[in-house]
Amino acid sequence: MKSLDPYEFNQYIMNQALEVITDYKLIKPKDKVAVGLSGGKDSILTLHILAGLVDELDFELVAISIDEGISGYRNKGIDVARSIALKLDIELVEGSFIEEFGFTLDDITDLYPSVCIPCGVFRRYLLNKISNKLGADKLATGHNLDDEIQSFLMSFSKAELRRFSKFGPKLDKIHPKLVPRIKPLWKIPEKDVGIWAVINGVDVHFAECPYSHTSLRAKIKNYLNQLESERKGTKLSILQSFSKTFNFQKKEIIIGQCKKCGEASSLNICKACEMVHDIRNHNNIKK
Ligand code: SF4
Numbered sequence: 001m002k003s004l005d006p007y008e009f010n011q012y013i014m015n016q017a018l019e020v021i022t023d024y025k026l027i028k029p030k031d032k033v034a035v036g037l038s039g040g041k042d043s044i045l046t047l048h049i050l051a052g053l054v055d056e057l058d059f060e061l062v063a064i065s066i067d068e069g070i071s072g073y074r075n076k077g078i079d080v081a082r083s084i085a086l087k088l089d090i091e092l093v094e095g096s097f098i099e100e101f102g103f104t105l106d107d108i109t110d111l112y113p114s115v116c117i118p119c120g121v122f123r124r125y126l127l128n129k130i131s132n133k134l135g136a137d138k139l140a141t142g143h144n145l146d147d148e149i150q151s152f153l154m155s156f157s158k159a160e161l162r163r164f165s166k167f168g169p170k171l172d173k174i175h176p177k178l179v180p181r182i183k184p185l186w187k188i189p190e191k192d193v194g195i196w197a198v199i200n201g202v203d204v205h206f207a208e209c210p211y212s213h214t215s216l217r218a219k220i221k222n223y224l225n226q227l228e229s230e231r232k233g234t235k236l237s238i239l240q241s242f243s244k245t246f247n248f249q250k251k252e253i254i255i256g257q258c259k260k261c262g263e264a265s266s267l268n269i270c271k272a273c274e275m276v277h278d279i280r281n282h283n284n285i286k287k
Pocket residue numbers: 068115116117119120209210211212215
């Protein structure tokens with residue numbers, strides 16, 4: 001088997017990301033881009049790629065880490081995020097569930113069949129809120145090709161057609177308080193992100209979240225990996241199929257403001273406020 005040439009591999013990774021950034025106009029000159037930095041390999045690669053393009057594309061970069069409160073797991077990721085931000089000389093702003101909502105994710109595990117449900121809602125809420133405070137024009141996430149296909153199949157299997165407008169490498173600005181999300185790794189398979197980290201000796205937090213096995217995503221991920229190992233190219237074909245079928249048509253969604261917290265929401269009370277209210281009224285919260 002031919003050994004991997006690190007230089008060529010890094011070029012391939014950069015080209016894939018640059019193609020998406022250019023083709024889909026993810027970043028404009030003078031933009032302020034916030035990167036959601038968990039300390040995992042995907043967000044670290046996203047930060048590395050964007051840090052390398054700051055001068056060429058003329059934009060500003062900042063990183064945001066969210067501590068959900070998953071003991072023995074997230075604190076290690078945040079340590080990695082801090083050291084990488086320091087190394088790349090990028091400002092890191094931190095937020096946490098405990099400060100914002102008054103509980104950690106560990107406190108509420110008994111309330112949900114999969115704690116990934118509130119985790120995703122609260123993390124997106126907080127990332128958006130902090131991005132807004134920082135005056136960011138874009139919020140870059142480490143979503144790779146595998147994540148995108150998993151999300152697509154999850155929405156497909158639950159007939160959540162409304163969510164299809166959230167696919168694609170760039171989400172439009174549909175409300176002044178909703179920072180558009182961009183996904184520079186959109187075309188890069190998860191396996192390649194891992195290879196990038198290993199061949200470059202990058203310090204990333206490789207551990208898996210202790211709750212990940214509870215999610216539908218984990219089941220779909222295993223299924224897709226099995227399919228891919230039997231039929232190489234399956235994942236890319238799925239991405240191409242849904243790109244062609246749905247063409248990322250952004251359906252008109254009316255977004256207003258949450259009556260409670262004032263953040264952008266398509267409902268009177270946003271999902272995060274609704275969940276916080278339910279959680280605070282629940283007796284099973286571990287506190
Ligand atoms: Fe949160 Fe689930 Fe991801 Fe863990 S696996 S960080 S609980 S969304």
